[in-house]
Amino acid sequence: MQSLEEIGVGQTASIADVPGADAVSLRLLEMGLTPGVRVAVVGRAPLGDPVELEVRGYRLSIRRREAALVTVTT
Amino acid sequence: MTEPGGRERPLIVALVGNPNTGKSTLFTALAGIPTRIGNYPGVTVEEKVGRFSHHGRDVDLVDLPGTYSLRAQSPDEQVAVDVLCGRMRGVPKPDCAIVVVDASNLARNLFLTSQVLDLGLPTVVALTLGDLAAERGITVDADSLARRLGCPVIPVVVPQGVGVSTLRDSVVGAAAALPPPPPALAAHLADADAERPPAARDAIARYAWIDGIAADVIRRSDRTGRSRSEAIDAILTHRVWGTLVFAMVMLALFTSIFRLASPAMDLISAGMDGVAAQVEASLPEGPLRSLLVDGVLAGVGGVVVFVPQIALLFLFIAILEGCGYLSRAAFLMDRLLVGAGLSGKSFIPLLSSFACAIPGIMAARTIENRRDRLLTILVAPLMSCSARLPVYLLLCGAFVPDAAVVFPWLRLPAVVLVAMYALGVIVAAAVAFGLSRTVFRGPPQPFVMELPGWRWPQAAVVLERVREAAWSFLKNAGTLILAMSIVLWALGTYPRPVLPAGGEFTEAEARGEALRQSFLGRAGRAIEPLVKPLGWDWRLGCAALASFPAREVVLGTLGVIYNLGDVDPGDEEGGTMLVRRLKAATWDGTERKVFSLPVALSIMVFFALCAQCASTLAVIGRETGSWVWPVVTFAYMTSLAWLGAFAIYQLGTALGW
Numbered sequence: 001m002q003s004l005e006e007i008g009v010g011q012t013a014s015i016a017d018v019p020g021a022d023a024v025s026l027r028l029l030e031m032g033l034t035p036g037v038r039v040a041v042v043g044r045a046p047l048g049d050p051v052e053l054e055v056r057g058y059r060l061s062i063r064r065r066e067a068a069l070v071t072v073t074t
Numbered sequence: 075m076t077e078p079g080g081r082e083r084p085l086i087v088a089l090v091g092n093p094n095t096g097k098s099t100l101f102t103a104l105a106g107i108p109t110r111i112g113n114y115p116g117v118t119v120e121e122k123v124g125r126f127s128h129h130g131r132d133v134d135l136v137d138l139p140g141t142y143s144l145r146a147q148s149p150d151e152q153v154a155v156d157v158l159c160g161r162m163r164g165v166p167k168p169d170c171a172i173v174v175v176d177a178s179n180l181a182r183n184l185f186l187t188s189q190v191l192d193l194g195l196p197t198v199v200a201l202t203l204g205d206l207a208a209e210r211g212i213t214v215d216a217d218s219l220a221r222r223l224g225c226p227v228i229p230v231v232v233p234q235g236v237g238v239s240t241l242r243d244s245v246v247g248a249a250a251a252l253p254p255p256p257p258a259l260a261a262h263l264a265d266a267d268a269e270r271p272p273a274a275r276d277a278i279a280r281y282a283w284i285d286g287i288a289a290d291v292i293r294r295s296d297r298t299g300r301s302r303s304e305a306i307d308a309i310l311t312h313r314v315w316g317t318l319v320f321a322m323v324m325l326a327l328f329t330s331i332f333r334l335a336s337p338a339m340d341l342i343s344a345g346m347d348g349v350a351a352q353v354e355a356s357l358p359e360g361p362l363r364s365l366l367v368d369g370v371l372a373g374v375g376g377v378v379v380f381v382p383q384i385a386l387l388f389l390f391i392a393i394l395e396g397c398g399y400l401s402r403a404a405f406l407m408d409r410l411l412v413g414a415g416l417s418g419k420s421f422i423p424l425l426s427s428f429a430c431a432i433p434g435i436m437a438a439r440t441i442e443n444r445r446d447r448l449l450t451i452l453v454a455p456l457m458s459c460s461a462r463l464p465v466y467l468l469l470c471g472a473f474v475p476d477a478a479v480v481f482p483w484l485r486l487p488a489v490v491l492v493a494m495y496a497l498g499v500i501v502a503a504a505v506a507f508g509l510s511r512t513v514f515r516g517p518p519q520p521f522v523m524e525l526p527g528w529r530w531p532q533a534a535v536v537l538e539r540v541r542e543a544a545w546s547f548l549k550n551a552g553t554l555i556l557a558m559s560i561v562l563w564a565l566g567t568y569p570r571p572v573l574p575a576g577g578e579f580t581e582a583e584a585r586g587e588a589l590r591q592s593f594l595g596r597a598g599r600a601i602e603p604l605v606k607p608l609g610w611d612w613r614l615g616c617a618a619l620a621s622f623p624a625r626e627v628v629l630g631t632l633g634v635i636y637n638l639g640d641v642d643p644g645d646e647e648g649g650t651m652l653v654r655r656l657k658a659a660t661w662d663g664t665e666r667k668v669f670s671l672p673v674a675l676s677i678m679v680f681f682a683l684c685a686q687c688a689s690t691l692a693v694i695g696r697e698t699g700s701w702v703w704p705v706v707t708f709a710y711m712t713s714l715a716w717l718g719a720f721a722i723y724q725l726g727t728a729l730g731w
Contacts, residue, residue, distance in 0.1 A: 021271040023147060024520040029277035030143045031522055032182045037281075046313045047409035050418075050521060057210070058179045059307065059525035061405045063412070066520060 004039065004070035009051075012040040013072035025069050032056040033070060084125065084132035086166050087245055088158055090190055091174030092183050093140035093442075094398070094526035096202040096232065100174055102534045103232045104242065105135045111542060113699055115163050119153040128242040136165060142182070144189040145273060149444060158193055170196045170248050172241070177214045177229070178207035178527060180292060184284045185277075191223065196248045199227040200241055206527050209302060211295040219291040232532070303527040310402055311525075320406050323399070324425060327390045331383050331429040332460065338382035346375035364567060365560070373559025376624060377552040380432050380689065385544050387426050387433040391440060392539035394422075396531025400440060401523055408521060414503040415510025417443065417521055420450040424502070427457035428495075431690045432551075435697055436543055445514050451697060452509065452707055453502040455690050458495045458682055461626040465681050466494050468629060472653040473674035490675070494682045501683060501714060547693070554692040562623045565593045586637040594620055595635075608680065608716070609673040609723040611661055618680065625686035632656070672726030676719040684715035 007013050015037045018025045032055055033039065040054040050063040089104075091097040101108075105124025114121045122137040138157055139150035146152045153162065160167025173190050175183040190197055201216055220227040226244045230237035270278070310316050350367045357363040394400045400422070408418030416424075419441040427434030434454045441447040458466075470487040477486045571591040573579060579587070589595050598616025605615035613635050621628035629652065636655045638648075659668040685691065691704040698704075 018274070021274065023517060024522070026145070026271070026273050026277065027142075027147070027520050027522050029274055029281075030145070030185060031524075032185070032281060034278050034281040042307075043311050044313075045311070045406055045409055046317050049409045049412070050405060052311060052405065052525060056179075056181045057212070058182060058527075061401070061408075061521070061523045061525050063408070063521045066522060 001071045002074065003068045004041075004053075004072050005064050005067040007039075007041045007067075007072060007074070009041050009044055011074070012038055013074045014038055016071040016073050018070050020069050022069075024066055028062070028066065028070060031060060039072070082131065084134045085170065085246065086168045087133055087135050088168040088171045088195075089135055089137045089174065090154060090158070090171055090186065091138075091140060092142055092176065092179075092186055092524075094524060095140070095174045095176040095179075095183065096532075097137070097140055097174045098535045098538075099232045099532045100172075100200060100202065100230060100238075101135065101137045102532075102538055103230075103235075103238050107538065107541075108137075111546065114153050119149050121165075126242070128246050131246050133242075133245065136168065142186060144186065144193075148442070150442065158190065158195065168195060170198065170245055172198050172200050172245060174200050174202055175227075176206075177201050177204045178210055178212060179203075180207075180212075180214055181281070181284050181288050184287065185280055187223065188280050188283065191225065197225045198241065198244045198248050199223060199225060200237070201227055201229045202232070203527075203529070204229055204231060206303070206529060210527075211301075213293040213295075215291045215293060219287070222287045222290060303529075306528045307402075307525070310399070311405065316402075316406060320403060323394070323403070324422075327387070327422070328425055328429065330390065331387050331426060331433065335382040335386050335429075339379050342379050342382070343375060346371055346378075361567075365563065368567070369560040369563035370556070372563070373556040376559055376689070377548065377555045380430065380547065381544050383430050384433045384436060384547055385540050387429075387437060388540045388543040389536065391422065391437055392536040393531045395440065395539075396529070396536060398526040398528050401525050404523065405525060412521075414506045415514075416449055416453075416506050417441070417446045417519070419443075420446060423450050423454055424457055427454040427459060430459050430461075431455040431457065431687065432547070432693050435690065435693050436547065438697065443519050445510075445516070445519055448698065448703070449506050449509055449514060451694055452703065452710075453506045455685055455687065455694075455707060455711060456498045456502040456505065456683065458498045459687075461624070461687070462494070462681050464626070465628060466491050466678055468649060468653065469674040469678055472656065473669060473671055475671070490678070494678055497679065497682050497718075501718075505710070505714075546696075550696045551689065551692040554695075555689045558623055558688045558692070562594075562620075565597075566620065567592060569593070580637075582634075582637045585634050589616075589631075589634050604716075607723070608676045608719045609670070609727070610676070611659075611668050613659070614668070614673075614677065618677075618684075618686075622684075622686050623688040625681060625684075628681070628686075670726075671731045672723045675726055675731075676723035679722045680715045680719040682715075683711060683718050685711035 001016060002013070004013065015033055015035055017035050018028050018033055037055060041051055042054050042059065043052040050061045051067055053060045053062065089097060089101055101122070101124060105126045108122045108124045110121070110123040112121050113119065119139055124135045124137070126133055126135065136157060138154040141151045141154050144151060144155050144158070146155045156162040157165050158168060158171060171190055173187045175187055187199060199219070201214060201219070204214070207214060216227045216229050226248060228237050228241045228244055230241060232238065310319055350371045353366050353371065354363060357366070391400065394403065403421060404418030406418070407421040411417055411420050422440070423434045423437040426437050431454050434457070435451050438447050438450045438454070441450060470491050474487040474490050478484060479486050479489050566589060569591065571584070571588040573584065573587060595616055598619055599612045601615050601619065602612040605618070610618070617628050617631045617635060620631040633648070633652055636659065638651055638655060656669050660666055661668060685708045691708055694707055695701055695704045
């Protein structure tokens, strides 16, 4: 299973799960990164981190460490 | 609902919503200037209440902090939950809630809405940013949404005044008549996967419910082109262009607080000097005149002089925030700051602190994460502010040899000057890194941040932000700064000097003698053993002590202590006079010169690192809502300053500089 961190700029993926029970994982779910949702990696900051996502019609910035908590299918 | 006296008590209405939904704009449109601004008891979350009247009914509008969820994981969320449930001390349970919902971002906004609906309060949805949605080819059917949610949904376009009056009608009506909406979620919650933690189950179930509604109420047109917002975004978060624009915006911000504010600051200083001259002319010389001129007026001037910088910085921040750039700036800079245990949102507060730590610390309000905000506030005073520059310039010019470094055009005084700025940055990074791994250790702080769509900032919201920042500074920090200024005046004036009989004294010599004999002068002598390892005599110790309330007074104090009287060390002539006097200064009773390169360096390092600014400490106290943090800041910075000055002096002496 791939993690969202591995998805390149310009690619899209489908969220499989955010399996963690930690505060960050819960916040990601609350922000709409729920299983089945399509997510596009729109860009990366000039220094490589964080990444800019498009999810549920809005733009969200998360760090790579946080993207690693999300499993995806392409 | 009737108060004694026959008048109905005001309705309490809570304004809830995600950040970046136009909630502030709506607050201003409904209630105008807030009638009450403060902090909720025990937390540093802002309480903002405004009042309006509609059809003879008074309504108190309570603006809750912008949140994405009511899970009560942060102080902001906790406040929102407590107010909505009527558990907040001093705030009656609301009669009604207005949920602000961004039409261009319906699904995520309905998440919070669903949580508010669960509380069983009469609820009205204000549907905002329909224009932004239309640009993306999205229309939200307000009537079907109202049917699905079981509460009124009112489209609002604040700049055109659309819906504001309907919203008022609806709120006044709803609070009296509307039954709480039915629980819509129970079925979904029951269906959810039992393996997960309850909060995760809850979130997934809510989105399943939301997806069902969104499919029904959102109409999409077949637009395939990029929206204007996306086009702007593509440039401004681009590696090259984005960085370039960022550098230009930050340069403009920094230059304006550094340069644009100075005419206004000069005007305030000149005005205060004028008032002081008036007082001096109309009062006989004596303790009262001295108190008014050197204590009260100097204190008032010292407070008001910060207002132009604060106002300008908040003007910039409010505009950047209003159009959506603030979070892009944080996005661009995050990686740079995360290594030091900070986040991208710390960038603007820290950059502003190079002009002055006071607006910088206030700008840390834009950091939602409490830990990141506190860390930023604690290290902001280490950035070399504009008040340190005259000290650096004078000492570099007078005591650093004008030698070439590597290149013939690179002169040593300039290198030392840059090194002083770098020292502050490096020490700040080290302190933030150290604190984030000790005192503030904990689970990693999420940097899950929305990058809102581009839009025009609302003038009313921008001006309110500026007004509020300036006012809260004057009211809360200002009074304290004034009090400290008066205390300092007393310490530098009493006990009155006893001048040796028979001697002839010039006025400058008498002033010098008065300072030397005052409590401050005595304290300077008393701490000589402490400052001797830094290479300082008691006069320097005294000047350093006198500059703890405000470091900019140090050159003036040196002038007085060396019997120059009230010269202005900032101008050419005064500066030259002071330098000549400093170069001639010797240790008491010896021929040994006080000043040398290591001493000059030790003074500069001390000033670079020391918390010599009572105003900054007062603002830290106000912004953190606690006296612990100013004390911590003072203690750690003063210790570092002493150690740094000690190290450079001993090193310089050992190497024979």
